[in-house]
Amino acid sequence: MKCADEFRSREITAPLVEEIARSLVRPVRIMEVCGTHTMSIFRHGIRSLLSEGITLLSGPGCPVCVTPASHIDAFLAAADLPQVTIATFGDLIRVPGSGRSLAGARACGARVEIVYSPMDALALAQKEPERTVLFPAIGFETTVPTIAATILAAKRLGVTNFLIVAAGKTMPNALEALMADPELQVDGLLCPGHVSAIIGSEAYRPLANRYGLACAVAGFEPADILAGLLSLIRQINERRPDVENCYTRVVSAEGNVRAQQLIADVFEPADSEWRGLGVIPGSGLVLRNPYRSFDATKQLALPERPSREPKGCRCGEILKGRLLPPDCPLYGTACTPLQPVGPCMVSNEGTCAAYYRYSGRKTGTIHHEVPSLSAATTESS
Amino acid sequence: MKTDSIISLDHGSGGLASQNLIGGLFLKYLTCPQLRDLEDCAMLGEHAGRIAFSTDSYVVDPLFFPGGDIGSLAGHGTINDLAMRGARPLALSLALIIEEGFAYASLERIIASVARASEEAGVAIVTGDTKVVPKGKADGLFVNTTGIGIASHRHNISGKKAQPGDAILLSGTLADHGITIMSRQAGIDIAGDIESDTQPLHRLVGALLEENAGMVHALRDPTRGGLATTLCEIAHASMVEIAIEEERLPVRPAVGTACEMLGLDPLYLANEGKCIIICDRDGAEDMLQLMRRMPEGRDAALIGWVGEGKAGRVTLTTRIGGSRLLEPLTGQPLPRIC
Numbered sequence: 001m002k003c004a005d006e007f008r009s010r011e012i013t014a015p016l017v018e019e020i021a022r023s024l025v026r027p028v029r030i031m032e033v034c035g036t037h038t039m040s041i042f043r044h045g046i047r048s049l050l051s052e053g054i055t056l057l058s059g060p061g062c063p064v065c066v067t068p069a070s071h072i073d074a075f076l077a078a079a080d081l082p083q084v085t086i087a088t089f090g091d092l093i094r095v096p097g098s099g100r101s102l103a104g105a106r107a108c109g110a111r112v113e114i115v116y117s118p119m120d121a122l123a124l125a126q127k128e129p130e131r132t133v134l135f136p137a138i139g140f141e142t143t144v145p146t147i148a149a150t151i152l153a154a155k156r157l158g159v160t161n162f163l164i165v166a167a168g169k170t171m172p173n174a175l176e177a178l179m180a181d182p183e184l185q186v187d188g189l190l191c192p193g194h195v196s197a198i199i200g201s202e203a204y205r206p207l208a209n210r211y212g213l214a215c216a217v218a219g220f221e222p223a224d225i226l227a228g229l230l231s232l233i234r235q236i237n238e239r240r241p242d243v244e245n246c247y248t249r250v251v252s253a254e255g256n257v258r259a260q261q262l263i264a265d266v267f268e269p270a271d272s273e274w275r276g277l278g279v280i281p282g283s284g285l286v287l288r289n290p291y292r293s294f295d296a297t298k299q300l301a302l303p304e305r306p307s308r309e310p311k312g313c314r315c316g317e318i319l320k321g322r323l324l325p326p327d328c329p330l331y332g333t334a335c336t337p338l339q340p341v342g343p344c345m346v347s348n349e350g351t352c353a354a355y356y357r358y359s360g361r362k363t364g365t366i367h368h369e370v371p372s373l374s375a376a377t378t379e380s381s
Numbered sequence: 382m383k384t385d386s387i388i389s390l391d392h393g394s395g396g397l398a399s400q401n402l403i404g405g406l407f408l409k410y411l412t413c414p415q416l417r418d419l420e421d422c423a424m425l426g427e428h429a430g431r432i433a434f435s436t437d438s439y440v441v442d443p444l445f446f447p448g449g450d451i452g453s454l455a456g457h458g459t460i461n462d463l464a465m466r467g468a469r470p471l472a473l474s475l476a477l478i479i480e481e482g483f484a485y486a487s488l489e490r491i492i493a494s495v496a497r498a499s500e501e502a503g504v505a506i507v508t509g510d511t512k513v514v515p516k517g518k519a520d521g522l523f524v525n526t527t528g529i530g531i532a533s534h535r536h537n538i539s540g541k542k543a544q545p546g547d548a549i550l551l552s553g554t555l556a557d558h559g560i561t562i563m564s565r566q567a568g569i570d571i572a573g574d575i576e577s578d579t580q581p582l583h584r585l586v587g588a589l590l591e592e593n594a595g596m597v598h599a600l601r602d603p604t605r606g607g608l609a610t611t612l613c614e615i616a617h618a619s620m621v622e623i624a625i626e627e628e629r630l631p632v633r634p635a636v637g638t639a640c641e642m643l644g645l646d647p648l649y650l651a652n653e654g655k656c657i658i659i660c661d662r663d664g665a666e667d668m669l670q671l672m673r674r675m676p677e678g679r680d681a682a683l684i685g686w687v688g689e690g691k692a693g694r695v696t697l698t699t700r701i702g703g704s705r706l707l708e709p710l711t712g713q714p715l716p717r718i719c
Binding site for chain 2: 008009011013014017042043044045046047048049114116120223335337338356357358359
């Protein structure tokens, strides 16, 4: 980790912190899109180093957080089938659907295994041919190429007991939908490093042009994030919104064309429901015709009911950066990391979980128990 | 598999097969005379001091891992629990719950391992029990050890005794056991010197108390939940604030890399051979030097201080000079998706 160590040394970060403080001439609101950025900002105590004029908002970049209850309910319906094993990424298992979570289903006897890659799920299917192994295929452009490669491998190997629920999502259309919201006040976007490695930094150009939005692609080490913030503050000061790539050791302008092709070979764009944001046109990925036999929703006739957001949960507005976690009436009372209601509290990368874990705020700013908010029973379908 | 190469329900029946298992396997490795007597309980004689008493069950998966196995872990774990109150371990019990069909050879390996751990630590296994449950009713093998020790009146070590101004020492590197187990569970073969740190700490603690009995206020081994959770427990119990510094935390490079890969925080991963020593700051340097001269404490470090601040709060100064709160672990440590 010598490489990472260099980006974590105070010798490198201290001058960046000073330069950010010097450059700030007016309050700015910056959204970090990616959940890993959110985590890193908390983990390294970056907020504590920044002046008060910088507000960091966490965007919709945690794949677990934006997976809607309807998808979780589909995973749960599959988990209840006696012949099905769910092989899932770890941080999905505690996310509640309309009621239960996969962890709850496992406690009641369902087979739910944690895997680290879709290839592990495929290997499990080969090892247990008498069972059907279902991989909940959530993730952004970072994760989807591996899922596509797994589908191609399954087809090549003739594995028929491996299925996925195609729940992958793509970032550009979601950001477009967010930025088009007139209520959202964001001066700059800290663009996700991993996703950008695939889609390329130029993918944000339309946002910069159309909305006058400062964009900076940044990596995940403290020095990367600080350099990204500095770039954004300079762009905002000079009123010259641009896309600056501050992560050139990983991200190129055009991205990873091979991975993009892999995604396009196996998946095609479709409308997709995002937890708290509703349906965003063209922001999801479904299996192309030649690979439909791997589609668990069809093969197992899983329910495709619209989601009901949990009462009072403000995850949607938090994902949009309109509210901070303590502004949610459930924060710290009905919704804690041990008993999460909304997805933002479940995932390690979730804004609420990160806030709860690292900021010391254990209670919300709103203290009435049953909220009389219009979002209380949002039907997002 | 031949039927005599696996454990059957007969081995737990109390009849002839049980006797064969005890005589042919357990007593082959566990050689304490009191155990050999096969009485209903062991008599430990008369000992001056306060009696320390602790129990722990072991359900680790996998049963065998780099650096140890469930047997050595079960021996060391209970010895360490006794040591964390400043007690000198006297004797251990060993109870097994075995799933029908468990490989005899694996059981033999585990018994040999727990026997070796007990012998090397100088803490005899003096009583035991074996049960066999039908296939599917357990996960291979569960082990329980219970230990008795004697603590001197010269000290009163407890998690409630941390005081403002105290120094916080850590006896060695973080997260070795946790990352070993989690990378095995993940089926990831990480190159490098990653292995469990399972080891007994009673000699290290004994040496510290021998020289500095009154100076040591609290001892804890940061097992499940890791360093962060254990410090939170101490901060709550002692009603003090604790501040530690990331730069001072010893983490092996390979462990750090593996944690990054799996999206895990070494502050929250289990250790099975490390202890936190909270002591009078005047004695801290001497104790560090003493620990570093012992194999189990060679990487010991001063990691932070106890303060008056807010009772129960634990803060970490990050390497870049930022500050963050450390909270107790919630649920299981789960790897992140990306």
